[in-house]
Amino acid sequence: MEEEKTTISPEKEKSIKGRFSGVRKSRWIRFSIACIIYIAFAIWLDNYYILPGLLVLLDIYITRFIPWTFWKKSKNKATRKTMEWVDAILYALVAVYLINTFFFQNYKIPSSSLEKTLLVGDYLFVSKLSFGPRVPNTPLSFPLAQHTMPVINTKSYIEWPQWPYHRLKGLGQVERNDIVVFNFPAGDTVALKVQNPDYYTLCYNEGWETVNNNKAVFGDIVYRPVDRRENYVKRCIGMPGDNFEIRNNQVYIDGKPLKNPKEMQLNYYVMTSSPDIRLGESNFRELNVSEDDRFLVSGDRGYDNVLEYLGFPRNADMGFNPVYRLPLTQEALNKLKSYKFITKIVPEPGDFGGDTYPLGYYKKWTRADYGPVWIPERGAVLKLTQDNLPIYERVIRNYEGNDLQVKEDGKIYINGKETDTYQFKMNYYMMLGDNRDNSADSRSWGFVPEDHIVGKPLFVWLSIDKDRGWFDGRIRFDRFFKCVTKD
Known part of the structure; x- marks a missing residue:
């Protein structure tokens, strides 16, 4: 045929x-x-x-x-x-x-966690090419909307298809002290009505059943893919394979002290010499303290026990002279010490910072004294113990997608197989804010996986100071095209 x-x-x-x-x-x-x-x-x-x-x-x-x-x-x-x-x-x-x-995206600094390196109101030019752009996990999404469409308040992306993590070739890799934009690691699960603190901290404080069964207070509980989680910006302090530790606010890498960022800030409690003396606008401007960071502690009687605990004396009226809680760089602290009407300055204790990662860890680390902790490195094999499992549990289960169970006899099972070791699939980093006592960072929610890295800020292209008027320095012209550097 x-x-x-x-x-x-x-x-x-x-x-x-x-x-x-x-x-x-x-x-x-x-x-x-x-x-x-x-x-x-x-x-x-x-x-x-x-x-x-x-x-x-x-x-x-x-x-x-x-x-x-x-x-x-x-x-x-x-x-x-x-x-x-x-x-x-x-x-x-x-x-x-x-x-x-x-290629690149714009990013606005929303909080003071990196002050005075980056200021609230800075608009950043963020390069995706610096570390290599990621192929999107959720390719079907609306441009410029991270996870929620404005006005109509619906998802800005379609969950199908979901593509696995893949990073294209870039111009370099993350290095120590780089300022990095990344997706919030603990933002995989979100209570829509209460997004701060994060879902895991909410469940720890309020209880899982309370958070998940009370929509009137906490709203719907939603899951977000990696590239749809909130964008954060911090400084990369700990690299894969490092032994990371903080002692009295000083970072140590492999036992050696790391040079602090030039503009690093810490919180201090500051008392004036008389009930009638207060810091004025000119003082705050000289110290470079924004309006949101000027907290008159003595104006709230609920803080009396705190002031006594910090060693502040009562005055003749059995009250306290004005006491402020201020974030200060070393330069600003030196200026403050030169004010003759300041009688007492006390650094804020590290245990004032609340719970640290991992939540409920028996060693009771604080933000000022944290670790030591080993940072996971791709390909490295870790011996798992009951002591270190809480540190790496989220990495193994949430970030690397394994089924992790601990039986009643204490034996560890990963994907149904008993084991006492684990080999990591990705590199991880420790990210801290330069405004150390006012920063929710790796001390609060742990490691940042490499697949969460978004890009590197190159420069500030616009800066708006919301504390100033339009004719009083609201536009920070001196910050235009200011390069974002490691120092």
């Missing part, structure tokens, strides 16, 4: 040839440039499954079997105008999505 042969009519063959022969040279040039860029992008992604997209480019630039710009031939002026806007908006959204995902 003879095979049937597919034939093309002379008219159709002529039509196909005509589509190629009638193309201007300029369109072939644009098509060639687009193909080169597209192929280079596929190689960078290490994903050759997208190469069939070249056929779409061929049709857009050359053959035009699909009428991509059909609306331009419409006789209806309103239709043409509307479609021009739709075309421009779609083009812009695609461009913004690609740029924001693979």
